[in-house]
Amino acid sequence: MSETVVTLEGVELGFAGVKALQGVDFEVQAGELFAVIGPNGAGKTSIFNVLSGVYRPQKGRVTFNGQDIVGMRPHKIAGLGMARTFQNIELFENLDVVDNLMLGRHGHLGYGWPSAIARLGRASKAEIRNRRRVEEIIDFLEIEAYRMLPVGMLPYGIQKRIELGRALAMDPELLLLDEPVAGMNGEETEDMARFILDVRSELGIAMILVEHDMGLVMDLADRVMAMDFGKPLTTGLPAEVQDHPEVIRAYLGVGDEEISA
Known part of the structure; x- marks a missing residue:
């Protein structure tokens, strides 16, 4: 049986009456590549900020390797073995x-x-x-x-x-990948995809991927959670999530009649 690396249970996060996350539940197993998808404003980055300790949720539980990390400072969480990349490059x-x-x-x-x-x-x-x-x-x-x-x-x-x-370089047990191919051309995207797969197969690091490139997500992810307006829509295998009516509606803005047509 796979070991659970991170778990979110009933996580809720809000700012001045605006709910960024509502009832978010998922877990990631050792060596798994778990993807979170959704339109802009769906709450994807908020999940990363909760996991890394930037935000403290008002409700819910977050555990990393069995330890409750809600309220823990970001550098303490990093010290437990969680690393993050950023959409906007943060290098010197x-x-x-x-x-x-x-x-x-x-x-x-x-x-x-x-x-x-x-x-x-x-x-x-x-x-x-x-x-x-x-x-x-x-x-x-x-x-x-x-x-x-x-x-x-x-x-x-x-x-x-x-x-x-x-x-x-942090030798993490969990790697948060925030839009790793944003702004890349086709060749650069293929290279990054290959390295992400190598991280999983050769280093065995569990990963949570946030990405707008649906082709990349569907090719790489073991499981996918789709979100909209801070709420999880569905979680499952990539093909199942891609064909889910609520996911199609959230991405394309179409009604039930058009989906079933």
Whole structure:
């Protein structure tokens, strides 16, 4: 039986009377790629913000590896093994690829600033260990040719790959992917899809994917939850969700008569 990594039960979130999430329930198993789809304003990003501790829901329960994380600070949740990529690239443009990925190793330093300043043995060994892990990720994502270049001068698709790499540098048990192919051309999208599949098959990391590219979602996801106006519409296999009348209505704005015609 698969191990449950994360669970949301009856989660509700509102702002000044506006309900962003209403009765959201789902769970993600170890190694699963779970996708959340829906029109703009459906509540997809709100789910990520609840999971990562940016927002605290008014109702409901959120557990990560069996631990209740509601009210926990974002850096504490990250320390438990949850990493996130962002739709808008959040890299340090003036730093090279290696340094950007090394930032993802912050939680694995294992020493304080006195050791770092003095370059004591513990700090030196940790630096070597973390640098080795970063080099493994560079190889995994096939970005060796860019490793010493400032990320600000790199192509958009490569920057998105580096964003993924920084999240992987945290060695997460759960990876939140926020529109990883947004703004990419066809070739870049195919490359990113391949790396996402490699993350699942080779690294065994559970993932929650938010994405508007329905072709990508249907090709990659094990299960899909469709949402509209903060409410889950249905959850199931990609083909089942794609053909669900409420999902078609939410995306296309058509009535029951047109769906059944």
